[in-house]
Amino acid sequence: MFSPLIDELMSSLRCLPGVGPKSAQRMALYLLERDREGAARLASCLDKAVEGVGHCSRCRTLTEQPVCGICNNSRRDDSLLCVVETPADVLAMESAGTFQGKYFILMGHLSPIDGIGPADIGLDVLLSRLQAGNVEELILATNPTVEGEATAHYIADQAKAQNVKVSRIAHGVPLGGELEYIDGGTLAHALSSRRQI
Amino acid sequence: MFSPLIDELMSSLRCLPGVGPKSAQRMALYLLERDREGAARLASCLDKAVEGVGHCSRCRTLTEQPVCGICNNSRRDDSLLCVVETPADVLAMESAGTFQGKYFILMGHLSPIDGIGPADIGLDVLLSRLQAGNVEELILATNPTVEGEATAHYIADQAKAQNVKVSRIAHGVPLGGELEYIDGGTLAHALSSRRQI
Structure with a gap:
């Protein structure tokens, strides 16, 4: 036309x-x-x-510099490392405003069905970083999907073998959410992860 | 960030x-x-x-050729000229599938408040085309907005001075529309433009 x-x-x-x-x-x-x-x-x-634009050599995020701004920031805590799936997830975590450590961006998740294995999401880079010994706690913030959970489990196993403390961000009812509209899976998780007050 | x-x-x-x-x-x-x-x-x-991409020298639509495909199509009727506001309107008219004439695209509408006068919407080009004498009927299909109506009136006056037959597309209840949801202005127009059957 x-x-x-x-x-x-x-x-x-x-x-x-x-x-x-x-x-x-x-x-x-x-x-x-x-x-x-x-x-x-x-x-x-x-x-x-x-x-x-290429990838940061330390955290794998998208950047045109060899090492990105967050990795270069000496005021951020090197001993806390948060693992996320994408650069957009970093933005979301930063908007929370409370995390002062550094990030490692997988640029995806393990997905054997699509031929995406540990090397494709940079787990060799992550492992050598854990072996260097600076990281005290590894916080897993992959998405709560089947692939994200599997990726978190895989990384947790590897990190524990290096004697690094591993944690997973909490999943449950979001603030401002109404129980009435929350799906059963999330509620079941919230219930089983309840904390004494 | x-x-x-x-x-x-x-x-x-x-x-x-x-x-x-x-x-x-x-x-x-x-x-x-x-x-x-x-x-x-x-x-x-x-x-x-x-x-x-520039403008067709005959109909003013967007094209990278000196004269666009529709203007160059010798199987279309040169004596019927339909005036529309934008190239997207041509596409809409063509999707109706019944118009076999040619188009003239204003690329806007008269809007004195924004400093858009007759020359800015190519009315000098349109007038010289009417003066050439090939056009027998000018169909005004500008939008039924205040500016579109004003533009249609202005063009109608100019065309009548050249003894060209001028018509305006019908406005009323769209096919498949329900009276209950049609605004009052449209219904008033549909009523006053009723045809005997």
């Missing part, structure tokens, strides 16, 4: 998550009609990011 | 319509983690489109 260049732009916009044919059309026409400057800036940012 | 290149990518993704800070973050991390190829392709498509 549209000219080839515009059709091509629409189909390439669909690589963005959550963007279907209608949104892609709206985005392409909007950019061409009203914000060509923004489109050009977006193109150059995409190019620069694809070219420049 | 993230490294400068990633932060910059997130803020430039916000030029897309409907993309706020959370979606921009999700998009940037998704592209960097899982689809760098798609990101590179998107960057090159954006560059090519911003560089190459």
Whole structure:
């Protein structure tokens, strides 16, 4: 319907998550009609990011520096290491504002069915970091999904073999949540993990 | 929170319509983690489109060719000209599948308050096309908004001065709509435009 260049732009916009044919059309026409400057800036940012962004050599997060800002921050506690699945999880943990240790980002989780093994999620890097002996406590904050739990168990076994203290973040009823709307699995977990007060 | 290149990518993704800070973050991390190829392709498509796409010299729609596909289509009726506001409106009209004439795209509507006058929406081009004498009927399909109606009235006056037949698409209850949920303005219009059967 549209000219080839515009059709091509629409189909390439669909690589963005959550963007279907209608949104892609709206985005392409909007950019061409009203914000060509923004489109050009977006193109150059995409190019620069694809070219420049790699992984932090210590925590594996996405960064264009050899070592990321958090790993480089000497005011953060080196003896506490929190394991999360993605860089977005780091952002979520930081928004809690109470964790002062460092992170290790798996960039995924163990998933033998997809061919993702321990080396693919950087567990060799994590192990050598534990062997170095600076880490006193390893906090497992992978997602409470089947794969996330399996990954947590696997890492816990490895860490215990290195005599590192291992903990898992608590799972239960979220603050502000109403019992009425919480699923049974979460409630069962909350009940079995109850604490004396 | 993230490294400068990633932060910059997130803020430039916000030029897309409907993309706020959370979606921009999700998009940037998704592209960097899982689809760098798609990101590179998107960057090159954006560059090519911003560089190459201009306006059709006959109907003003977005295209990288001097004259667009519809204007070049000799099987379409040159004597019927439909005036719409945007290229997306052309797509909507084409999806109806019954119009076999040609289009003229205003790329906006008259809006004196924003400094958009007749020349900005290409009415000089439209007038010279009417003066050429090929157009027998001008169908006004601007949006039924205050600005769209004003634009339609203005164009109708100009076309009548050229002795061109002018019509406006019908407004009323949409097919499949329920009277109960139609606003009063639309119903009043549907009533006053009733046809004898």
